[in-house]
Amino acid sequence: MERRHLLAAELFAYSFANYEDHLGIGNMRFERSMPDEALLLERAEDEGWSDEQVVAASEIPATEVGEVRRRFRCARAVVDAPDAAAAFRAGVRCSIEDAIAEDLTDEAAVERLVIQVCYRAADLAFLLDREGKALSEYSEALRVEPRDEPA
16 A cells, blocks of 8 residues: 555545555545545645635535645644554544544543544554564554653
8 A cells, every 4th residue: 555545544534454455446536536635635735725725626625625634634644654653643643632623522422532543553553564563562652651752
């Protein structure tokens, strides 16, 4: 799976393994449409496009462009993380921020967050398989606390 597919998986809320299952079978949505949208958003971020420019260049509705751009920034943080542990941490952070924004106040909301963290764990397993590494190799990185992170 190429970086553009990983970005698309994150952007459109597919687990990496599920997204990979859709590749190579002629599904143009997964092969081209979603990765192309992710790459367009990347270009927009890199070149400092306005929301209006993004809407004009894409099929993203004006009412959704801000949220889609936020999701893209999260996707890039996960995909471009230096290793699987950092990707997992970035993904969990995004999931928690989303849950808080959606008002994490009841048991159903907590359960949705638990499900998202489980998806993040599945993506971590996918990335570990790609790297040929064991989870134990990232034990320390997964336990870093903010005061331990470099400034």
